[in-house]
Amino acid sequence: MPELPEVETIKNMVKGVLLDSIIEKAEIRQRKFREEIPQNFAQIVEKQKVVALRRIAKYMLIDLSNGYTVIWHFGMSGKFRIFAAKPEVLGKHDHVIITTDKGVLVYNDTRRFGLITYCETAKISENHLLGKLGLDPWDEKLTAEYLLAKLKNKKQPIKLGLLDQEIICGIGNIYASEILYKARIRPDREGDSIKKTEAEKIVLYTREILQKAIEAGGSTIHDFKNPDGDTGYFQNQLCVYGKSGERCPDCVCNLKTGGIKKIVQGSRSTFFCETLQK
DNA sequence: AGTGAGGCCTGAAAGC
DNA sequence: TGCTTTCAGGCCTCAC
Numbered sequence: 559m560p561e562l563p564e565v566e567t568i569k570n571m572v573k574g575v576l577l578d579s580i581i582e583k584a585e586i587r588q589r590k591f592r593e594e595i596p597q598n599f600a601q602i603v604e605k606q607k608v609v610a611l612r613r614i615a616k617y618m619l620i621d622l623s624n625g626y627t628v629i630w631h632f633g634m635s636g637k638f639r640i641f642a643a644k645p646e647v648l649g650k651h652d653h654v655i656i657t658t659d660k661g662v663l664v665y666n667d668t669r670r671f672g673l674i675t676y677c678e679t680a681k682i683s684e685n686h687l688l689g690k691l692g693l694d695p696w697d698e699k700l701t702a703e704y705l706l707a708k709l710k711n712k713k714q715p716i717k718l719g720l721l722d723q724e725i726i727c728g729i730g731n732i733y734a735s736e737i738l739y740k741a742r743i744r745p746d747r748e749g750d751s752i753k754k755t756e757a758e759k760i761v762l763y764t765r766e767i768l769q770k771a772i773e774a775g776g777s778t779i780h781d782f783k784n785p786d787g788d789t790g791y792f793q794n795q796l797c798v799y800g801k802s803g804e805r806c807p808d809c810v811c812n813l814k815t816g817g818i819k820k821i822v823q824g825s826r827s828t829f830f831c832e833t834l835q836k
Numbered sequence: 837a838g839t840g841a842g843g844c845c846t847g848a849a850a851g852c
Numbered sequence: 853t854g855c856t857t858t859c860a861g862g863c864c865t866c867a868c
Contacts, residue, residue, distance in 0.1 A: 590845095592844080633845095634845090635845090635846080635847095651846085667845095668845080668846050668847070669844085669845045669846050669847085670844080670845055670846085671844070671845070711838095712838090713838085713839085714838080714839070718839095780848080781847095781848090824839090824840075824841090825840080825841070825842085
């Protein structure tokens with residue numbers, strides 16, 4: 559579920575419980591996720607101080623005082639809740655409970671597509687999960703030229719190019735549709751058909767949309783909840799995602815054209831306006 | 837090498 | 853009402 563803005567929201571909200579705290583206990587009630595939680599996970603993190611919280615792509619990183627970093631991914635349905643003390647009653651999918659001297663984090667992940675592991679902080683760039691990731695949206699190396707070079711000879715639709723975490727990392731299915739809408743580019747265009755001015759728009763709107771989404775606390779389409787139990791608000795600003803048949807906000811045409819279209823690409827839904835996106 | 841389909845899991849919502 | 857099918861903010865692996 560969570561894309562970059564939602565992970566950023568989660569990171570900001572767990573700061574109070576995690577940053578500069580001492581991890582007293584890591585209770586693992588379920589180990590089977592996208593990767594199994596390592597057997598010695600609790601041993602690695604317990605009694606350590608949290609020295610930094612970071613986000614890389616859709617991963618949250620927790621840097622510990624012993625030179626290890628916890629790598630946490632939320633998959634489609636992962637979420638935290640924050641408590642002052644461990645709740646007496648836990649839910650079916652409350653899989654991991656982190657107790658610090660500042661509070662308790664309960665990790666709930668219905669579908670278990672998330673992932674929790676660790677690696678040496680110094681070796682993050684070699685990590686198999688993090689090492690191959692492309693540029694962060696705000697990396698200054700992300701330019702129209704970079705994007706064009708990555709899209710060269712790509713016959714894949716541009717929408718799938720935006721979802722490719724080895725090009726730009728952090729964009730997910732909602733924001734890919736939104737970015738292409740703002741850039742006025744049809745999602746089914748071949749990657750290598752993108753012109754320089756269009757690549758510039760993609761870079762610009764990637765940053766703008768993700769930034770606005772972070773400011774709104776992310777998007778809640780199905781069940782995203784931040785650690786306070788609240789939904790995000792960016793869904794109210796979405797232009798096309800999930801709105802097939804409706805009129806897009808900037809459209810000059812009428813509904814006789816059928817409104818916003820939904821197509822399937824790479825077995826995921828894409829939404830776009832046939833009138834405005836060329 | 838690059839691409840598309842299928843799979844991992846569970847539950848909500850839609851369809852019949 | 854109840855059963856079946858479809859779909860979901862991600863990502864990996866396997867065939868071609």
